[in-house]
Amino acid sequence: MRRQARKAFDESRIPNDLCPIATELTVLRTGDWRAERPVVDRDKCVKCATCWTYCPTQCIVEKETWFEAGLEICKGCGICAQECPHHAITMIEEVEE
């Protein structure tokens, strides 16, 4: 494969109805879909990163001594709670505030 010549990519000159691309995640907040939220028991979490590995939206963020879901993106699928080997994650129903 020949190497592509480096060229300036000037987005302002590209029609905005061509190939759908996203350079930042602003289109969709999958967190809006959530019916249940994952809540982490920080005493049980050992930072094994199993939740981080399995999360289909890749929304798990690392904290000092635990992992937790980024709630803007977390769609509440519950896979992290299912997979957590230390049963540190509980799915709690979302209720209107």
Next chain:
Amino acid sequence: MSKTLVCDGNEAAAWGVALARPDMVAVYPITPQSSLAEYISQFVADGIIKADLMDVEGEHSVLSVLQGACLAGARTFTATCGQGLAFMFEPYYRTPPLRLPIVMSIVTRDGITPQSVWGGQQDAMTVREAGWIHMYCENAQEVLDTVVMAYKIAEHRDVMIPVNVNHDGNYLSYGVEKLELPDQEEVDAFLGRKDTNWHAALDPERPMAVDPLTGGAGGAGPALFVRYRKGLCKGMQNALKVIPEVHEEWAKRFGRSYAPLVEEYRLEDADYAVVTIGGMTGAGKDAVDLAREAGQRVGLIKVKTFRPFPLEALRKSLSKVRAVGVVDRSVSFGWNSGPVYQELLSALYGLSQRIPAISFIGGLAGADITIEHFSRVIETTAKAFKGEVAEGPIWLNE
């Protein structure tokens, strides 16, 4: 200097690919496309095509690989048909809205059930609404020339839509003809600079998601979705202008001209006409010549470009006659007719005068559509012109 070749339609397509100088080709063999995949592989092995050849595990991967290659700036090619096209459907449907100018031959095949490895246009016709440009060729020379032209059409900045160049399995894929191989330098000048990813270049220094999830019931998603849908429709309509321009430039440079959208044959003083698509057209023209010798005022309308649908061009041709017989080489199950017939009715709607149209279906599963078959089509259409309209569909190979 151009060279003279004696070859079949599959080799003609491969020569067209070679002249377009692709960067990446991916192929998976399936009858009657297999020899085209073999010619491509041989050309790569012989250094005639200087491209990366991807041998992948199936057609789904073929097109997925080419999508990535195209986003990285490559000119690409593949070919398939029948079950291969069916297996390719998911990336097939995705390619046009990504606006990737990939060129792919469909060596049309009938089936899938009852099982058939022989010619028919059911495969290409089934995917006519997936957003690709569809052009049907009449002979091997047109296959070669159209494959090259397809790159110029697909990569045109007002179009940016993948193109299927379709030729009939068995009849065009294996039928040997004498044809002219255009000069490489002339083709280079014709095609110009290659630029397949100006709109969405994959670049590690500019991370992005291609085809992000778009839609939903609220927010900007649904409106954004509509914008891309309208964009593809607009590109298709632009293609109706670009396809004739590219054909005209080809004729100027190489001296061979083809009707880009719809061809009229002996139509000027015709009372009625037969409508054809693809390789059957040769027999249709011969039958028209015979009928003309016998004093019948009959002409022929050939559809070359089926997507975008050449509404205005077809309407203009139809306005010259008072009855038509439409021969399809595939079946629209839901309409109990052929797809070309079904869509031609939409073109008739815009005419001030209502004219009878009859659906004929022939050439399924490798059956020959002979001059005799076309003579029958002409006779039946002549009767419709005189007011005796037969009920369709009429199956020619029963």
